[in-house]
Amino acid sequence: MLKTKPLHKAVLISLYGASALAAMPATTYAQADMQSVSVIGSRRATSSATDTVVPVDIIPMTKAGESGGQFDLAQTLTYISPSFNSTRQTGSDGADLVDSAALRGLGSDQTLVLVNGKRRHTTALVNLFGARNRGNTGTDMNAIPMLAIKDVQILRDGAAAQYGSDAIAGVMDIGLKKSKGCEAVTGYSQYSEGDGKNWLASAYCGFDIGNNGVLAITGEYLDRGRSNRAEPDNPRTIGDSKTENQTIYLNGELPTTGTGRLYFTAGAQKRDASSGAWARGGIGSDDIPSRNSAAMYPNGFVPFINARIDDYYAILGHRNQLGAWNMDLSQTYGKNKMIYDISNTLNASIANQDLLAGGKGISPSSFNAGGFAFEQLTTNLDFNRYFEGVAGNGLNVAFGGEYRHENYKIYAGEPGSYIDADGVGVGGAAGSQGFPGFQPADRVDANRHSVAVYLDLEADLTDSVKAQGAVRHEKYSDFGSTTTGKLAGSWRVAPSVLLRGSASTGFRAPSLQQMYFSSTFTDFIGGVPTDVVLAPNNSAVTNLAGIPKLKEEKSTSYTLGTTWTPTPALSVTADLYQIKIKDRIVLSGRFDDTNYPDLASKLATLGVGQAQFFVNSVDTRTRGLDLTASHKTTFGADKLNTFLALNVSKTEVTGIHAPASLRGFEDVLLSEKERLYIEQGAPRSKATLGFDYTHNAWNTDLKIIRFGPQTLGTYSGTAAGVANQHYDAKTSADLAFTYSINKNIKFSFGGNNIFNVKPTTQNPDETDNGFKYESVQFGLNGASYFGRLYVKF
Numbered sequence: 001m002l003k004t005k006p007l008h009k010a011v012l013i014s015l016y017g018a019s020a021l022a023a024m025p026a027t028t029y030a031q032a033d034m035q036s037v038s039v040i041g042s043r044r045a046t047s048s049a050t051d052t053v054v055p056v057d058i059i060p061m062t063k064a065g066e067s068g069g070q071f072d073l074a075q076t077l078t079y080i081s082p083s084f085n086s087t088r089q090t091g092s093d094g095a096d097l098v099d100s101a102a103l104r105g106l107g108s109d110q111t112l113v114l115v116n117g118k119r120r121h122t123t124a125l126v127n128l129f130g131a132r133n134r135g136n137t138g139t140d141m142n143a144i145p146m147l148a149i150k151d152v153q154i155l156r157d158g159a160a161a162q163y164g165s166d167a168i169a170g171v172m173d174i175g176l177k178k179s180k181g182c183e184a185v186t187g188y189s190q191y192s193e194g195d196g197k198n199w200l201a202s203a204y205c206g207f208d209i210g211n212n213g214v215l216a217i218t219g220e221y222l223d224r225g226r227s228n229r230a231e232p233d234n235p236r237t238i239g240d241s242k243t244e245n246q247t248i249y250l251n252g253e254l255p256t257t258g259t260g261r262l263y264f265t266a267g268a269q270k271r272d273a274s275s276g277a278w279a280r281g282g283i284g285s286d287d288i289p290s291r292n293s294a295a296m297y298p299n300g301f302v303p304f305i306n307a308r309i310d311d312y313y314a315i316l317g318h319r320n321q322l323g324a325w326n327m328d329l330s331q332t333y334g335k336n337k338m339i340y341d342i343s344n345t346l347n348a349s350i351a352n353q354d355l356l357a358g359g360k361g362i363s364p365s366s367f368n369a370g371g372f373a374f375e376q377l378t379t380n381l382d383f384n385r386y387f388e389g390v391a392g393n394g395l396n397v398a399f400g401g402e403y404r405h406e407n408y409k410i411y412a413g414e415p416g417s418y419i420d421a422d423g424v425g426v427g428g429a430a431g432s433q434g435f436p437g438f439q440p441a442d443r444v445d446a447n448r449h450s451v452a453v454y455l456d457l458e459a460d461l462t463d464s465v466k467a468q469g470a471v472r473h474e475k476y477s478d479f480g481s482t483t484t485g486k487l488a489g490s491w492r493v494a495p496s497v498l499l500r501g502s503a504s505t506g507f508r509a510p511s512l513q514q515m516y517f518s519s520t521f522t523d524f525i526g527g528v529p530t531d532v533v534l535a536p537n538n539s540a541v542t543n544l545a546g547i548p549k550l551k552e553e554k555s556t557s558y559t560l561g562t563t564w565t566p567t568p569a570l571s572v573t574a575d576l577y578q579i580k581i582k583d584r585i586v587l588s589g590r591f592d593d594t595n596y597p598d599l600a601s602k603l604a605t606l607g608v609g610q611a612q613f614f615v616n617s618v619d620t621r622t623r624g625l626d627l628t629a630s631h632k633t634t635f636g637a638d639k640l641n642t643f644l645a646l647n648v649s650k651t652e653v654t655g656i657h658a659p660a661s662l663r664g665f666e667d668v669l670l671s672e673k674e675r676l677y678i679e680q681g682a683p684r685s686k687a688t689l690g691f692d693y694t695h696n697a698w699n700t701d702l703k704i705i706r707f708g709p710q711t712l713g714t715y716s717g718t719a720a721g722v723a724n725q726h727y728d729a730k731t732s733a734d735l736a737f738t739y740s741i742n743k744n745i746k747f748s749f750g751g752n753n754i755f756n757v758k759p760t761t762q763n764p765d766e767t768d769n770g771f772k773y774e775s776v777q778f779g780l781n782g783a784s785y786f787g788r789l790y791v792k793f
Contacts (some may be wrong), residue, residue: 009247020102026698040153040154040155041056041159042468043071047360050770053743054155054468054500055156055500055573055626056155057154057156058136058151059080061073061076061150061152062150064080064146065146065185066183066638066748067701067738068146069752070752071187072099072141073146073152073174074086074101077141078364079703079705079734081645082624082646082647082686083103083154083156085103085105086100086101086170087099087100087682087776087779088241088768088775089769090775091129091238091276091278091770092127092129093129093277093435094128094305094307094774095128095133095162098274098309100127103170104169104647104649105617105649105651105684106622107135107136108136108137108139109133109137109511110169110553111139111167112170112172113139113174115173115176116173116176117173118315118317119163119404121376122138122139122142122374122376122704123139123140124372124373124374125372125513126514128534132634132681132682133742134677135514135585135614137513138335142245143269144174144267145220145249147183147185147202147203147220147561148176149174149177150175150176150179152174153175154170155171155172155625155791157504159504159506160505160556161484161486161505161506162486163451164402165552165723168508168553176249177204178216180207180208181792183204183790183792183793184204184791184793185697187788190784191783191784192613192756192782192785193781195225198786200221201220201348203218203220206252210254211255214249214253215252216250217250218248218250221243221247221282222243222245222247223244223245224241224245225242226242226274227239227383228350229782234771236279236302236770237276238769239651242273242275243272243275244270245270245271246271247269247640248267248269251265251267252723257320259321263315263318264312264314264317265313267308267313267418267769269311271311273306273309274307275305276305278302278770280300281299281300282294282301285300286467290427291348292346292433293346293351293352293362294361296362297356303342303343303432303434304343304344304434305342306340307341308338310335311335312333312335313333314332314334314356317330325383325385326730327381328381328400329381330693331378333376333377335374336563339370339371340437341365341366342367342369342370342433342435343365344366345365345432346432347416348427348430349426349429349430349431350421350428351362351363351421352422363416364416368413369414369436369437369760370417370516371410372408372410373407373408373409373411374406374409376406377404377405377406381401382399382400384397384399385397390459391459391460391461391763392459393461394460395457395458397557398411398456399456401454402459405449406449407447408440410442412440412443413432413437416432418431418432418438431481431521432487437652438518441518442520444516444785446512448512449632450476451474452472454470455470455472457469457470464488464492464789465491466491467489468486470485471483471486474509476509478515479509479551479552484507485504486502486503486505487502488502489501497562497564500559500563501560502530503558505554505555505556506556507553507554507555508552509553510551510614510616514550516523518535520532520537532610532611532612533608534612534613536613537550537610541611542613544602545602545611545613545662547615547659547661548613550614551583553584554582554583554584556580560577561576569632569633571630573627573629576623579621580623580654582619583617583619584617584620585614585616587613588670589603589668590612591662591665592609592610596665596668602749615669616657617656617669618678619655619657620679621652621654622650622651623649624647625649627644627645628646629644630644631754637696638694640691640696641693642691642692643688643692644688644689645688647687648685649687651684653679656670671717672713672717676712677712680711682710684708684710685707685708685729687705690703691703701735707730708729709726711724712725712774713725714763714766715766725767725774727760727776730758730759730777732752732755732757732778733754734750734753736751737749743756746790747790748786748787748788749786749787750785751784752783753782753783757778757784759772759778760771
């Protein structure tokens, strides 16, 4: 990704496309004509986005950062980009504290996220529960403050041959600001029911350093309050988790010798988060003494899963010219650490032991339950050069290499968070209720490294025909090597019409989290305490169960599309796509003596009652359509930007390939419920129709978002005669008004989901979170209202 020349206004309309207009006021649109841009998916120094041969969305974040109704990046993009989905979970343990994000209905770990063109690390968390991204890791989009972001570029095409692992569904590049000047924003929002109160304070300042250098600093404080939609007779806490984020980011560059530029990025976020677990019953319930103590919580209790999440990210690089070649050498570092503290809880076995010893039945009410950390270091060396007149009208050649080192750790909790103090089978459940601590046997300190080389060619074959080819070879220290390739091309059949298409292979390396995550806890099955183990790959449990070593997921992707720009004011794009994934990694169901007695008897020799594991066993196929249309017009001095953006997709499990030891037990390996998580974890369609109207000092932004239907499984399952959860299509609307007090001060106010639309009601006994609907589509909280004050100085 390199800077391009300034673009003509007609090119800008096609470049920014439909979805970008949702976040671009008329003044920003006019300024964009005078600025250069960076385009993801191309390493060509002379290309603009309309010259690229695959679909790219460039979404300016200026307006969203200044006056948007959403205060974090994941939620902001959810209501702008139809191919992007991020739904806040509830009742999903650690997944409540980190919002997973994904493209085109695939898993969160099948979308590669970059910052300033450099790979960003994933979280240490692997999602184990919830209706979205189960068994996946992902990138925490909310670790970066909104005011620091210039734009988000979304490459809607497989790009593993260009960028490496994880780029199966596409690539997102978060571009950070380094413009001069200072600005600040304060904001407040809450749900219409009076909870979920959000407080935002953020400031950005960019200034000169050295000789023609720049340093940009952004600081943000965001306090998101807890919400609760549980009915009066439901002791659960159902809604947004509570989070408090403190974030700082630096971004800048300095000239060196000749044309050289030293560039740097550094960021850190501290997040304190808290989510309510399942409620435990009081006196008269089956939870005493198995999961509660009458002396401590006679009326029952809700444990809180709290976590301290630390996230760090840094880039240091240098760009210069080596002869006629452009060279870029960089080092990227990322780390995510998550430590659990469980409060308003108890260890029932400790309480029961105290009771048996003549005490009152008391246990500590909070525990450090341990946690995990993921660290990644990436070194890149890239070269590119444009050869005028070669291969027709010109050829861009890019090549380079990458070295990446990764480390994953699991930390054990304090003994009280996991011990069985009164002995197995005595009565009290072991470990802290809500989230049992990691045991010493779960500790992990795993490392791996990978080396990659790539070659990328882009040619102007004629004035109207362009072609692109890329090949990449990667070798991993833990599972072997893989080679991927990509071919793409475009043909401008008329001045206003471009046809484009691509074919590529891709891969996703199994994450260290999937390979080494380990958890042991006691669960009550038929009233009997049973050790449940989520066993790491290549462990005694998985070896006994015949689970092979994890390997990479492999994909093949195809796109075929067109762009139509009949006038400078109108732009339309349409792209069909198909993504096939082979050997997709899934988290299995639990195997025990009720569904596989022979395996259970073997597991019993290891003291294990139930076991589950990660395994390469599923093939999927995703087909879909991305459509965008935008129009810009004026009414005297007034301006109206209109846009429509639509994604329709369908993911199907096309095959289940169980290891030899599990053949015949595919329904346990991947149940109907788990299959539906993969196929319909996100809505099968999403459309956004937006109107951005400016009149004098007022700006009005209306977005109407149509979320398509979803079908999810139930606990009992259709085999027991229980129908699946079906969520009807729903339409939400966001409305915001901005008044410019003067050129430097703006006040914004409005609402999200202003008609208070909720998902289709379900049977709470059959949902994943025990509530009358899951966290699907637009979530479960209903309408919210906000106000913001923006100042530039």
